[in-house]
Structure formats: C-alpha cells, structure tokens
Amino acid sequence: MDQPPREISIPTLADVARRAAVSTATVSRCLNSPDQVGKKTRERVMQAVADLGYAPNFGARALAAKHTNTFGAIIPTMENSVFARGIQAFQEELGRHGKTLLIASSAYQEALEEEQVRALVARGADALLLIGFHRDPKLYEFLKSRSVPCLIAWSYDEQLKQTAIGFDNAGAMAALAKLVFQQGHRHVACITAPIASNDRARDRVLGVQRAMKAAGLNPKDLHLTQTPYGIENGETALRKTLAEAPETTAVMCVNDVLAIGALRAAKELGLRVPQDISITGFDDIEIAMLAEPALTTVHVPHHEMGRRAAGMLIQMVKHTEPVQSVELPTDIRLRQSLGPAAS
Amino acid sequence: MDQPPREISIPTLADVARRAAVSTATVSRCLNSPDQVGKKTRERVMQAVADLGYAPNFGARALAAKHTNTFGAIIPTMENSVFARGIQAFQEELGRHGKTLLIASSAYQEALEEEQVRALVARGADALLLIGFHRDPKLYEFLKSRSVPCLIAWSYDEQLKQTAIGFDNAGAMAALAKLVFQQGHRHVACITAPIASNDRARDRVLGVQRAMKAAGLNPKDLHLTQTPYGIENGETALRKTLAEAPETTAVMCVNDVLAIGALRAAKELGLRVPQDISITGFDDIEIAMLAEPALTTVHVPHHEMGRRAAGMLIQMVKHTEPVQSVELPTDIRLRQSLGPAAS
DNA sequence: TTGTAAGCGTTATCAT
DNA sequence: ATGATAACGCTTACAA
Numbered sequence: 001m002d003q004p005p006r007e008i009s010i011p012t013l014a015d016v017a018r019r020a021a022v023s024t025a026t027v028s029r030c031l032n033s034p035d036q037v038g039k040k041t042r043e044r045v046m047q048a049v050a051d052l053g054y055a056p057n058f059g060a061r062a063l064a065a066k067h068t069n070t071f072g073a074i075i076p077t078m079e080n081s082v083f084a085r086g087i088q089a090f091q092e093e094l095g096r097h098g099k100t101l102l103i104a105s106s107a108y109q110e111a112l113e114e115e116q117v118r119a120l121v122a123r124g125a126d127a128l129l130l131i132g133f134h135r136d137p138k139l140y141e142f143l144k145s146r147s148v149p150c151l152i153a154w155s156y157d158e159q160l161k162q163t164a165i166g167f168d169n170a171g172a173m174a175a176l177a178k179l180v181f182q183q184g185h186r187h188v189a190c191i192t193a194p195i196a197s198n199d200r201a202r203d204r205v206l207g208v209q210r211a212m213k214a215a216g217l218n219p220k221d222l223h224l225t226q227t228p229y230g231i232e233n234g235e236t237a238l239r240k241t242l243a244e245a246p247e248t249t250a251v252m253c254v255n256d257v258l259a260i261g262a263l264r265a266a267k268e269l270g271l272r273v274p275q276d277i278s279i280t281g282f283d284d285i286e287i288a289m290l291a292e293p294a295l296t297t298v299h300v301p302h303h304e305m306g307r308r309a310a311g312m313l314i315q316m317v318k319h320t321e322p323v324q325s326v327e328l329p330t331d332i333r334l335r336q337s338l339g340p341a342a343s
Numbered sequence: 344m345d346q347p348p349r350e351i352s353i354p355t356l357a358d359v360a361r362r363a364a365v366s367t368a369t370v371s372r373c374l375n376s377p378d379q380v381g382k383k384t385r386e387r388v389m390q391a392v393a394d395l396g397y398a399p400n401f402g403a404r405a406l407a408a409k410h411t412n413t414f415g416a417i418i419p420t421m422e423n424s425v426f427a428r429g430i431q432a433f434q435e436e437l438g439r440h441g442k443t444l445l446i447a448s449s450a451y452q453e454a455l456e457e458e459q460v461r462a463l464v465a466r467g468a469d470a471l472l473l474i475g476f477h478r479d480p481k482l483y484e485f486l487k488s489r490s491v492p493c494l495i496a497w498s499y500d501e502q503l504k505q506t507a508i509g510f511d512n513a514g515a516m517a518a519l520a521k522l523v524f525q526q527g528h529r530h531v532a533c534i535t536a537p538i539a540s541n542d543r544a545r546d547r548v549l550g551v552q553r554a555m556k557a558a559g560l561n562p563k564d565l566h567l568t569q570t571p572y573g574i575e576n577g578e579t580a581l582r583k584t585l586a587e588a589p590e591t592t593a594v595m596c597v598n599d600v601l602a603i604g605a606l607r608a609a610k611e612l613g614l615r616v617p618q619d620i621s622i623t624g625f626d627d628i629e630i631a632m633l634a635e636p637a638l639t640t641v642h643v644p645h646h647e648m649g650r651r652a653a654g655m656l657i658q659m660v661k662h663t664e665p666v667q668s669v670e671l672p673t674d675i676r677l678r679q680s681l682g683p684a685a686s
Numbered sequence: 687t688t689g690t691a692a693g694c695g696t697t698a699t700c701a702t
Numbered sequence: 703a704t705g706a707t708a709a710c711g712c713t714t715a716c717a718a
Contacts, residue, residue: 010489012695023705028697038703053485058466059411060695062402063710070466078427080629088421091448100462103446105431119443123401123413123466145396146353231629260633286423286574290603292635355711366689371713381687403711406694 011052020048031056062124070100071313072120073129076108077229080257081285082302083131086153089306090129097314099126108229110197114139121148127313129153133160134199149316153309154300155200156327163316165309165326169200172298172330173207174214176280177252179332181215184341185250185278188212189223191237191262192254204254204282223248227258234261235268242269249277249341256281256288259295263337274339284333293336301328354395363391374399405467413443414656415463416472419451420572423600424628425645426474429496432649433472440657442469451572453540457482464491470656472496476503477542492659496652497643498543499670506659508652508669512543515641515673516550517557519623520595522675524558527684528593528621531555532566534580534605535597547597547625566591570601577604578611585612592620592684599624599631602638606680617682627676636679644671 017024022041029037030045037045048054062068071094075083091101102120106113113130117139120128128143128150140162143150149163156166180188188208195202209219223245227233234257241248253259259281263273271277273293281288281297288295305328315323360367365384372380373388380388391397405411414437418426434444445463449456456473460482463471471486471493483505486493492506499509523531531551538545552562566588570576577600584591596602602624606616614620616636624631624640631638648671658666 013697014695024696025698025706026704029704032697036703041703053488055461055465057406057695059402059405060710061697063400063406063712064695064697066697066710068402068466078421078431079424080427081422081424084421084423084427088448088450092450100466101447104444105434107431107435118398122398123411123443142396264633287630287633290607290630290635291633356713357711367712368690368714369688372688375713379687384687400711402696403694404713406696407711407713409694409713 010057011054012057013054015052016045016048016054019052020045067126067317068124069098070102070123070125071127071129071310072102072104072117072125074104074106074113074116074120074131076106076113076131078105079229082255082257082283083154086302086306086309089303090310091306093307093310094314097310099310099314108193108198110135117143121146127151127317129309129313131155132199133157133162133164134197147319149313149319151309151313151316153305155203156325157199158325163312163323163325165305165312165328167300167305167328167330169203170207170210172332173204173252173254173282174211175207176282176296176298176332177208177211178214179334180250180252180278180280180338181211181217183250183278183338186217186341187223187245187247188250188252189225189241189245189248190252190254191225191227191234191241191258193229193258194226201254208252229255229257231257231261231264234258235265236261238262238265239269250280250338251277252280254282256283256285256295256297259297259337260287260291263291263293263295273337276342278338278341280338288333289335291337296335296338297333299331299333301330304328353400354397355400356397358395359388359391359397362395363388410469410660411467412441413445413466413468414470414472415445415447415460415468417447417449417456417459417463417474419449419456419474421448422572425598425600425626426497429645429649429652432646433653434649436650436653437657440653442653442657451536451541453478460486464489470494470660472652472656474498475542476500476505476507477540490662492656492662494652494656494659496648498546499668500542501668506655506666506668508648508655508671510643510648510671510673512546513550513553515675516547516595516597516625517554518550519625519639519641519675520551520554521557522677523593523595523621523623523681524554524560526593526621526681529560529684530566530588530590531593531595532568532584532588532591533595533597534568534570534577534584534601536572536601537569544597551595572598572600574600574604574607577601578608579604581605581608582612593623593681594620595623597625599626599628599638599640602640602680603630603634606634606636606638616680619685621681621684623681631676632678634680639678639681640676642674642676644673647671 013024017027104116132155152162152164193201212219225237225241227237281295284297284299288297356367360370447459475498495505495507536544555562568580570580624638627640627642631640
C-alpha cells in the first residue's frame with residue numbers, strides 16, 4: 001500500500017510519470033497523441049492522471065509547444081446581441097475543433113482594442129478575430145511580426161489586403177435606401193455611429209448616398225447625425241435630427257439599437273410610425289422584430305458568419321494555402337416601421 | 344554601425360538584455376518593479392525594449408511567476424444582455440486594477456462549464472467569477488486544491504459556504520408575486536428555466552410559492568412549465584401552459600426572455616395583455632421596457648453587481664482577510680403587462 | 687544597484 | 703513503444 005501523495009501541491013507531469021512508472025515524455029504523448037503509445041501503458045497513465053487530478057499547466061505548455069489552441073476575439077460591445085450571436089457560433093465551431101476562445105470587449109474604443117490585441121497575443125492566442133477593418137496599421141504589422149493570423153469579420157472589402165468575412169455594408173444599405181425612396185420619401189436623414197473610426201457605419205452611410213444619387217437626389221443633401229452607440233443616444237439623435245431638418249419623412253439608422261431609440265423618441269414626440277415618419281435599422285437583432293411597430297432592417301447572417309469565420313481562421317493558422325475572403329449575402333426585412341412618405 | 348537584428352524572430356528578454364548590455368534580471372526588474380533599478384540603466388533598457396518591439400511572453404511569465412493578473416468569468420449565455428452588462432462592468436473595474444478578464448460561455452450546459460473552469464484555471468486564471476451556486480461539488484474542490492478563489496454572482500444565499508454577490512431571488516420573486524395576487528389573480532402559472540441545474544430559476548419559483556402560501560393559496564396548485572432558455576421557448580411554453588391550465592390569468596416567467604416569448608405567444612393567440620392575461624418577467628433587460636405592452640419585471644442592479652464583484656475578487660486573491668458575501672437590493676418595475684385579473 | 691543561476695512544467699528531438 | 707534530455711522565456715533568491 002503505497003502512501004498516496006498528499007494533496008499538498010498541484011500535481012505535475014512528473015508526478016503522473018512517477019505514479020505510472022513511465023517517463024514524462026510518455027505521459028505527454030498520452031495526453032497529446034494517445035495513439036503513439038501502447039494500450040496498457042496508456043491505461044496506466046490515464047489512471048494516474050485521474051488519481052492525481054492532474055491538469056496540464058498552460059503556461060508551461062505554451063512555452064514548450066509554441067501554440068496554445070487558443071483563439072482570441074475582440075468585439076466592440078457585449079451590450080447587445082449584434083455580436084453575441086456571431087461570436088457564440090464562432091465559439092461553438094472552434095470548440096468542435098478543440099480550440100478555446102478568449103473574448104475581450106473594446107467598448108468601441110480604439111485604444112482599448114489595441115491593448116486587448118496585445119494582451120491576447122501575449123497570452124498566446126494563435127489567431128485573432130477582429131471586427132471591421134479600421135485600426136492603426138501598426139497593429140496589423142504587429143500581428144504580422146508575431147505571425148498571428150487575423151480575420152476581419154462584419155466587413156468585406158475587395159480592395160483591402162486583410163482576409164475578411166462579411167458583407168457589403170454599402171450595398172445592403174443602398175438596397176434598403178432604394179426601397180425607402182420607392183416609398184416616395186425625398187427628405188431622408190441618417191443617424192449614424194461615429195464614422196471616423198467605424199468603417200461599417202461609414203459604408204452604410206455611403207450606401208444611402210449612393211442610392212440618393214441613383215434616385216436623382218443630391219447625396220450632399222443627406223442630413224447626418226453622428227452619435228455614440230446606445231438606445232438613449234438614438235433617442236437624442238432623432239430629436240436633434242427633427243429639430244434641424246423638420247421636413248424629414250424617413251430616418252435611416254446604421255444599426256438597430258439607434259433605430260430603436262429613434263422609434264422611442266418618435267413615440268414620445270407624438271409621431272406615428274410609419275404614418276408621420278418612417279424609421280429603418282440595420283442588423284436585425286432580436287428587438288427589431290419585437291419593437292412596435294416592428295423595425296424594417298437589413299438582416300445579417302450572424303450565425304453563419306461566426307461559424308464560417310472559425311473554419312477560415314483554423315485554415316489560416318495552418319498557413320498552408322492562403323484563405324480567400326468571403327462575402328455573405330444580406331437581405332432586407334420589410335416590417336411596419338417603413339411606410340409611404342406622408343404627402 | 345552595428346547591424347540591427349533582422350526581424351527574423353520574436354525578441355526575448357535576453358535580446359533586450361544583450362542590446363542594453365545588462366543582465367536579463369535587470370530587464371525583468373525594469374519591467375516589473377522599475378524603481379528597483381537605476382535611472383540610467385532603466386532608460387537604456389526601455390530604449391532597447393522599444394527598439395526591439397519587445398513584448399513579454401505570457402506563458403513563460405506565468406510559469407515563472409505563478410500568477411497572471413488574469414481573471415476568468417464563465418457566463419451561461421451571451422445571447423442577451425442579462426449577463427453582458429454585469430460582465431462589462433466587471434471587466435471595466437478589473438481593467439482599472441490592471442487585470443485582464445477572460446470570458447467563456449457555457450451555453451447553460453453544466454458539462455461545458457466544468458470544461459471552461461478547467462481551461463481557465465489551466466491558462467492561469469488567478470480567480471474566477473461564476474454564476475449561481477449550482478455545480479458539481481468536485482469543481483469547488485478542484486478550485487480549492489488549486490487555490491483559485493471563486494466568487495459566485497447573481498445569487499445570494501447565507502447558508503452556503505461560497506462567497507457570493509447577488510440578490511435574494513426568492514424574496515424578489517415573492518414580492519412580485521404578492522403584487523400579482525393583490526391584483527386579484529388566483530390562477531397563476533409559472534414558466535421557468537430547468538430548475539434542476541439553475542438555482543436562480545428554482546429560487547424564483549420558490550418565491551412564487553411562498554407568496555401563494557401567504558395569500559392563502561396552495562403552493563402545490565402552481566402550474567409549472569419548464570423550458571430551455573430562449574424567446575421561442577417562451578412562446579411554446581405559454582401555449583402549453585394555456586392548453587393545460589386554461590383558467591390561468593397570470594403567467595410569471597423566471598426571466599425576461601421567456602416572458603417576451605410568452606407575450607408574443609399571447610398576441611398570436613389573440614389574447615390582450617393585460618386584459619385577458621397578465622405576464623411578468625425577471626431581470627429588467629432592455630427589451631422589457633421596449634416590449635408592447637412593456638413588461639412588469641424585477642430590476643436587478645447588474646452594473647453595480649459587476650463592479651463590486653471585481654473589487655471583491657481582487658480582495659480574495661490577496662487572501663488576507665476573508666471577504667464577506669454581499670446581498671444587493673432589487674426592485675420591482677411595474678409596467679403595463681400586469682393588470683387586474685379578468686373577473 | 688546589478689549579475690548569476692536555479693528553477694517553473696511542458697514538449698520535442700534523439701536515442702534506444 | 704518508450705526514455706533522456708535539451709530547450710522554451712521568464713522570475714527571483716542569492717551573491718557580489
């Protein structure tokens with residue numbers, strides 16, 4: 001009856017090896033490529049692992065193996081489901097391949113995102129999922145120098161050199177705007193997130209302007225209100241918009257959250273939607289359908305984007321053939337918040 | 344003119360040391376406790392760090408230092424804002440103290456949560472934030488054996504030995520139920536998440552039953568429908584509830600997401616809320632106020648909970664004095680979805 | 687104030 | 703199939 005080792009300290013590979021009367025190399029192999037080791041030995045080792053409650057030390061493993069099977073993702077916010085659903089799918093797919101996902105949130109702050117990128121890389125992330133193209137080129141260089149593959153999601157741009165999976169923000173918004181103009185609206189305003197640091201918002205505004213041109217309107221006449229993210233900000237923005245451009249009959253918001261805020265403000269102002277004013281969003285998050293009236297918006301395949309992003313990124317870390325960017329289709333969900341222009 | 348080292352590989356501490364003509368120990372000190380090193384030396388080292396674009400290797404650091412300044416949190420879902428807001432606050436507060444947060448999502452699956460705990464501990468999490476008490480006692484032992492402090496959030500229970508920050512789920516729900524009974528409802532049903540593995544859900548149901556007793560009703564008469572998380576599941580659950588107990592005049596859901604689903608189902612069934620049926624939720628997430636009619640629910644101080652959880656956990660890793668559990672107050676938000684019982 | 691050197695717990699390359 | 707053993711990059715006594 002050998003004295004079981006008291007649980008005085010955390011068991012290491014060496015402890016397991018000792019107990020199973022094999023070398024540490026064998027234990028390591030048992031854990032990482034079990035088929036390279038004899039059945040009997042393997043069973044003995046696994047028993048020892050179980051007995052001791054052994055769990056590998058990640059730091060040591062990362063140090064020795066130079067990869068971590070850990071991917072990182074940085075999302076602008078967790079405050080709503082826009083990114084949550086895509087990321088959840090991303091995580092599930094990674095899990096299926098034995099990868100772990102580390103998530104960080106940048107709260108829509110560029111400096112914070114940079115910090116998170118470095119933190120994630122420092123902690124050994126094998127690859128990164130980032131949202132949108134816009135960021136300091138130095139960050140891309142940093143990632144390259146560390147050979148950490150990086151995939152851009154939620155945006156797609158043929159021009160740019162980064163591999164991406166996303167959709168045509170401008171095109172989708174233009175398609176929606178076309179519908180708005182078809183309803184007879186001539187005085188359209190746009191409520192947007194700050195476009196300086198958010199290419200998705202910028203592209204969506206450009207989409208509206210492109211559609212204006214096509215409809216024979218002057219893109220410069222588009223009334224633009226920029227505001228940070230948030231329902232309350234959407235409310236304020238609508239009030240501001242209507243104060244500055246009272247002739248507005250349709251307000252196109254670059255995301256659903258701002259649109260929900262606008263919707264609420266319209267109600268507070270006693271305006272009927274869509275009779276007095278039409279409102280549209282983008283993303284098709286859950287509240288879009290739940291809102292009263294339900295929100296006309298652009299539906300984005302969040303789930304599929306997340307799932308496929310995982311597959312692409314896994315390919316990228318294998319760094320065999322280069323991975324092609326993927327453009328996903330979007331479609332418009334016509335609901336009650338958009339109606340004909342009041343005459 | 345010395346040849347600058349080509350960016351062939353990632354710079355290490357030794358590279359920095361060489362370039363600054365000091366020992367690796369000095370570089371390490373410069374980085375970790377700068378005041379222990381002479382000003383001139385420090386400047387030289389920092390210059391070398393900058394020149395080389397050096398960033399410490401996390402694995403090596405964790406291995407040597409045995410702590411990581413990294414905390415972990417495992418939340419049941421990211422699909423809605425219930426946990427997102429609390430975690431965001433948690434992260435912000437940790438950031439203020441120089442800690443990094445790693446987030447994982449268990450998708451409400453116990454086995455997955457266990458895996459995530461081990462993954463987080465393995466990657467050196469100094470402490471963990473977990474939601475609710477319910478989990479295999481072995482997990483708690485595991486954490487203890489690894490001396491990883493663990494704080495339970497969203498639940499509070501004087502009896503239990505785990506340090507926690509949360510609120511009185513049963514009490515809050517009982518208070519809401521009391522209001523429901525005051526409105527004359529006698530046939531109340533409850534739609535809940537699976538109570539076997541979710542102490543928050545279980546306590547909330549118990550709260551309803553406690554209030555029934557106080558109102559002179561038999562707690563056993565409570566009609567209970569269990570369903571997984573999700574708006575659609577809430578819809579199905581309401582249909583099932585009304586099929587089984589058509590006399591029901593009020594449905595209390597253990598969270599807002601199920602309640603929103605119930606609300607939607609009621610509308611589809613042509614029932615007016617609250618004239619024909621009253622519906623209540625729990626959590627007060629954003630959609631509660633946006634729903635039509637707006638949802639009567641229990642408001643939980645997510646943000647404060649997250650912020651204070653960070654402070655508590657930081658205390659706990661210092662393992663000086665034991666940290667006291669904290670019970671946060673909740674309050675009821677009366678909105679249109681609750682009305683008098685149809686007579 | 688600074689340097690030397692012994693770990694930290696794995697993985698991976700060779701042997702055998 | 704298994705074992706020795708040299709990395710891996712950093713921290714931290716201890717020495718100077």
